[in-house]
Amino acid sequence: MPRKKVGIRDVAEHAGVSVTTVSHVLNETPHTRTSEETATRVRAAAEELGYRPNRLARGLRTQTSGMVGLLTEEIATTPYAGRIILGAQERASDDNLTLAIINTQLSARPIVDPAQVQAFLDRQIDGIIYATVFHDVVVAPPTLHTLPAVLIGAKDRDGVIPSVVPDERAGAASVVRMLVQTGHTRIGFTDAAEDVPATRGRLIGYGEAMAEAGLPTDGLVVAGTSDAAGGYEATRALLAMKEPPTAVFCYDDRMAMGAYRAVAERGLRIPEDLSIVGFDDQAPIPTSLFPALTTVALPHYEMGEWAVSTLVDLFNGDDASRRRAAEPVRLTCPLVVRDSVAPPRA
Amino acid sequence: MPRKKVGIRDVAEHAGVSVTTVSHVLNETPHTRTSEETATRVRAAAEELGYRPNRLARGLRTQTSGMVGLLTEEIATTPYAGRIILGAQERASDDNLTLAIINTQLSARPIVDPAQVQAFLDRQIDGIIYATVFHDVVVAPPTLHTLPAVLIGAKDRDGVIPSVVPDERAGAASVVRMLVQTGHTRIGFTDAAEDVPATRGRLIGYGEAMAEAGLPTDGLVVAGTSDAAGGYEATRALLAMKEPPTAVFCYDDRMAMGAYRAVAERGLRIPEDLSIVGFDDQAPIPTSLFPALTTVALPHYEMGEWAVSTLVDLFNGDDASRRRAAEPVRLTCPLVVRDSVAPPRA
């Protein structure tokens, strides 16, 4: 039983002032002086009546809805979307913004349902986040040029929409470097046979760290599908070498899952006989494996946060990020150390 | 560069009619007759100008925002939230509703940040979905009694808010029945040592199907933590029996992951030597295991859909669901058949 809604007029009457004054004191309008006495009375009245300004009305008047829309590819199939949403939502509520969500079809060439986007625009959304996780470059739907927008996971072909991506290369390099520092000199890489930014970045990072350490990579890179079966096959191939690696960097955690099986079948132990590391920190794999998998996390939460922060900058007319939009911002992929790495056997 | 917004007045001028008429024809207001000629002219004008009604303005006038809010526990930690959101969002857009999201803290006694809920209310949200995945009964925050609301994953203590939960019991019974039909007579259950609705439901379902078939369960139920380690230990215990089971039903897919390891260590093969089934269909486990795991899926997408549908009924004054709110609606958990089940050895 919702009792009668109390509006600004009720507060004004109760405090014996005009609605103008109520608005000024409650919003702390700059350049407006109100006697402390009046202000106190107004605040007390608002409090007593449980007054809450109607955001719709305010939005209509100020031409700003306080909503940001998140357009995300197949949130259901990617386990990551949740963390992006979480990061975006928490950052949004810091600024009193509300996050609205629309799902889009996942496809090679991302398709955005125009009707869905229109629904956002009809609601006078202040800014839009377009999150895609599989592409290099995306040509943004034209509507995105119509209002403040940012991209997650892909860079804008036209270099005008700010974007953020995980720093796959640096993440891969860091985990391989860690393996090197642990004493490994023969480090295999189970690559994924797909041509996406993640595969290229991780392969380059691996090569970079190996080169840095003056270590050979010949014959140590074997490709497979990016799932457990692919990791299993690739790891078997690696273990079958005349001089097998003492550590294997798997393109992703699913491949690492297959690697564990290959190792077990061979009667070897992790990490005593072979160290394994993955990438993605994809729950629940790393902690469900035994021993728990050392891996590299994707900064999904942080990308969600970044997206809203950048939108807020844009709202405030801070165009710095837009000027840098030609190159995506790369966020660190932190190393998550667990139990699957040890020094090689002496 | 957004060109000047076109409003209803622009359409009216362009068509040479009043805004009243424009509103009537575009909304197809009932009981309002407009000459087909005028209507055509109006539609043409709207089309030509690319007119889109401002939902904020309409909302202010009609006292209905067309938004539904989803309050969800730790979307990041539960891999399921994504599918709930997806189901809710797709169902919402069928009715031209927009889904807004707020995350809440996960805790034994669910805490909803009142400020966050207030943000929803300030936006004049039409209805609210409160999704929780770990509780039996929840005492809904008082604000939920203030507007149309539904619960996902828990029933309302006061029996006034409609709710939906997975039919854990029936799901468990169905997978065990399938094992029985495949010829198994000794079927173990690795139970989870937690007291939540899911553990009780699955255990009961197991018992029910076994009783139905006149099969013994004594000694066949062993509890562990609800993760891979727990499944590993429990399965080892089961395999160590004098007369071990020929099939094991694991409380969840993570436990099944541990079960696979225990089986492999013993030099046994799945499904030839032992059949294994899980529960949850938690990506990416079932398809990353070899052989792929037969399991039972949780109807997250469907619960999200149900939530919005029920809200829409409530908006329309259809109180049927509210009258039934004393008992939660139970949605089917479908069997997902993959490769981990075979008849027992002769």
Next chain:
DNA sequence: CTGAAAGCGCTTACAG
């Protein structure tokens, strides 16, 4: 320091 009034973009009795 305070308030009357216009206006954001719609919908909806009401009148003609």
Next chain:
DNA sequence: CTGAAAGCGCTTACAG
């Protein structure tokens, strides 16, 4: 069949 006008609940020049 069509339109003038009020009003949803706010904010914001502007005046005093």
